[in-house]
Amino acid sequence: MADYKTSTVYQIYPKSFCDSNGDGLGDLRGVIQKLDYIRELGVDYIWLTPFFVSPQNDNGYDVADYRAVDPRYGTMTDVENLIVEAEKRGIGLMFDMVFNHTSTEHEWFQRALRGESKYQDYYIFKEGKPDMPPTNWVSKFGGNAWEYVPHLKKWYLHLFDKTQADLNWENPQVREEMKDIIRFWKQKGVKGFRFDVVNLISKPAVWEDDLDGDGRKFYTDGPHIHEYLKELTADTGIAELITVGEMSSTSLENCIRYSNPAEKELSMTFSFHHLKVDYKNGEKWELQNADFLKLKEILSRWQLEMQAAGGWNAVFWCNHDQPRVVSRFGDDEKYWKQSAKMLATSIHLLRGTPYIYQGEELGMTNAPYTDISQYRDVESLNYYAIMQENGKSASEAMNILHERSRDNSRTPMQWSAAPNAGFSEHTPWIEIPANSSYINVETERREEDSILNYYQKLIALRKQERIISEGSISFSHLDHPDVFAYQRTLDRQSLLVFNNWSANTIVLDPLPSDREKILGNYPDDRQTDGKLTLRPYESIVYRVSAMN
Numbered sequence: 001m002a003d004y005k006t007s008t009v010y011q012i013y014p015k016s017f018c019d020s021n022g023d024g025l026g027d028l029r030g031v032i033q034k035l036d037y038i039r040e041l042g043v044d045y046i047w048l049t050p051f052f053v054s055p056q057n058d059n060g061y062d063v064a065d066y067r068a069v070d071p072r073y074g075t076m077t078d079v080e081n082l083i084v085e086a087e088k089r090g091i092g093l094m095f096d097m098v099f100n101h102t103s104t105e106h107e108w109f110q111r112a113l114r115g116e117s118k119y120q121d122y123y124i125f126k127e128g129k130p131d132m133p134p135t136n137w138v139s140k141f142g143g144n145a146w147e148y149v150p151h152l153k154k155w156y157l158h159l160f161d162k163t164q165a166d167l168n169w170e171n172p173q174v175r176e177e178m179k180d181i182i183r184f185w186k187q188k189g190v191k192g193f194r195f196d197v198v199n200l201i202s203k204p205a206v207w208e209d210d211l212d213g214d215g216r217k218f219y220t221d222g223p224h225i226h227e228y229l230k231e232l233t234a235d236t237g238i239a240e241l242i243t244v245g246e247m248s249s250t251s252l253e254n255c256i257r258y259s260n261p262a263e264k265e266l267s268m269t270f271s272f273h274h275l276k277v278d279y280k281n282g283e284k285w286e287l288q289n290a291d292f293l294k295l296k297e298i299l300s301r302w303q304l305e306m307q308a309a310g311g312w313n314a315v316f317w318c319n320h321d322q323p324r325v326v327s328r329f330g331d332d333e334k335y336w337k338q339s340a341k342m343l344a345t346s347i348h349l350l351r352g353t354p355y356i357y358q359g360e361e362l363g364m365t366n367a368p369y370t371d372i373s374q375y376r377d378v379e380s381l382n383y384y385a386i387m388q389e390n391g392k393s394a395s396e397a398m399n400i401l402h403e404r405s406r407d408n409s410r411t412p413m414q415w416s417a418a419p420n421a422g423f424s425e426h427t428p429w430i431e432i433p434a435n436s437s438y439i440n441v442e443t444e445r446r447e448e449d450s451i452l453n454y455y456q457k458l459i460a461l462r463k464q465e466r467i468i469s470e471g472s473i474s475f476s477h478l479d480h481p482d483v484f485a486y487q488r489t490l491d492r493q494s495l496l497v498f499n500n501w502s503a504n505t506i507v508l509d510p511l512p513s514d515r516e517k518i519l520g521n522y523p524d525d526r527q528t529d530g531k532l533t534l535r536p537y538e539s540i541v542y543r544v545s546a547m548n
């Protein structure tokens with residue numbers, strides 16, 4: 001498989017990708033049916049979100065059997081066929097390992113409930129009184145992070161939903177179980193692993209209240225996290241594969257350690273600080289306009305410090321938890337096409353491995369839902385109630401959901417203008433936006449200037465230009481209110497990347513005379529008297545002899 005520095009990863013949320021058996025749910029055979037489309041994109045890996053046996057309280061991030069395929073998605077034979085068929089097309093599969101917690105329907109947790117102490121020690125159970133949780137920590141899905149089990153007279157920890165019980169990684173038997181799960185899928189030909197909230201697995205030795213927060217300071221990038229990752233990687237041989245850790249509320253210092261090859265932990269990390277610049281006071285459920293200067297500060301700092309220290313970023317805007325980037329940071333109406341392409345250019349030429357979330361390459365938008373009954377996500381439904389308990393009106397809560405809900409990225413993939421966007425012959429499990437009439441694969445394949453065709457050019461460019469995967473990076477115009485600009489340099493050449501994040505027309509400094517335009521999201525290159533003019537949401541990439 002391709003080296004992760006020249007690769008692009010395509011994320012598939014199977015429940016919303018393609019329904020092959022007409023039940024309204026996407027499935028693994030649907031993914032197999034679309035492999036030629038994915039190959040046409042030019043990507044190297046598919047990150048498949050969990051399809052393992054699960055009660056689906058968190059759409060599969062509540063795993064009840066790590067080695068078995070949930071019948072909703074298909075069979076083990078389907079998985080094996082998917083791995084083989086993808087490999088035939090030069091595509092490796094990256095599976096999603098949810099190792100911070102299991103579903104409370106997992107056999108281990110059920111045996112713990114039956115009083116088996118071995119399995120109680122697989123989780124974080126604490127004796128206590130029914131009205132006194134061990135700490136005041138708050139679940140990331142709202143409410144208490146502890147659930148009381150009356151017949152055991154114990155609490156168990158769940159950083160997410162109460163049906164997602166946190167595993168006790170301090171227990172060597174738990175670590176061995178996790179390694180065996182990795183070995184099981186590795187020997188089936190899986191070529192990569194994404195580790196879900198993996199920086200939360202190491203819990204503190206002392207359990208105490210958080211007097212000024214929700215408890216995350218005690219378990220985020222916890223005391224033994226680097227030891228556990230080194231052990232997991234060394235004992236399973238996954239250093240030869242592509243691995244990425246989802247790092248919730250992490251630090252740059254830790255991400256350097258997680259991703260520097262000398263540390264033998266992971267290939268790269270997902271961090272989310274750049275995706276909180278529209279969170280008011282850092283709160284997801286409080287809206288504010290995106291702070292563009294802060295976004296550039298975060299992106300440039302992480303790029304420069306990871307470069308200096310030998311770390312490696314996953315670079316991305318979208319995933320199954322985030323709103324659609326063209327609605328969030330672009331303009332999904334007047335400048336829909338230009339801004340979607342500009343956002344892609346902004347991220348794909350950075351130093352790191354780009355991730356594309358299904359439908360992002362089409363410019364799919366947020367869901368235009370108007371009623372709470374249209375939402376499905378456990379986090380969204382919980383916070384719809386919590387926001388109103390905290391004084392927001394129902395319409396204010398709906399407005400916030402429209403901007404923040406994870407369902408924005410979980411509407412079905414838009415394949416065509418046909419009913420149900422070609423996703424299914426049956427009513428889909430979640431509603432499809434009406435704009436699937438023009439935002440879809442079939443339509444965009446036919447359009448020379450489509451967002452889809454632009455993504456293909458970007459993906460191909462990473463393979464053609466070593467300067468993108470190996471070059472150094474530096475930034476300019478960091479204090480400009482509308483422009484995100486950076487330079488990539490290798491040997492005697494530089495790429496100059498300019499992105500106008502606004503509807504304003506911008507005029508910048510004179511350009512080197514030896515410039516060669518290699519990419520842009522407008523059809524022509526209208527430059528006058530040596531200055532650089534950027535039209536609304538315009539991106540331009542020039543090759544020049546190395547800037548000093």
Ligand code: TEU
Pocket residue numbers: 058061062098140160196197246248284320321379406
């Ligand atoms: O996400 C963890 C995570 O950081 C997000 O869920 C975030 O906390 C949430 O959206 C609030 O902003 C991973 C998975 O990507 C997510 O789908 C799961 O729900 C979660 O872990 C629990 O497994």
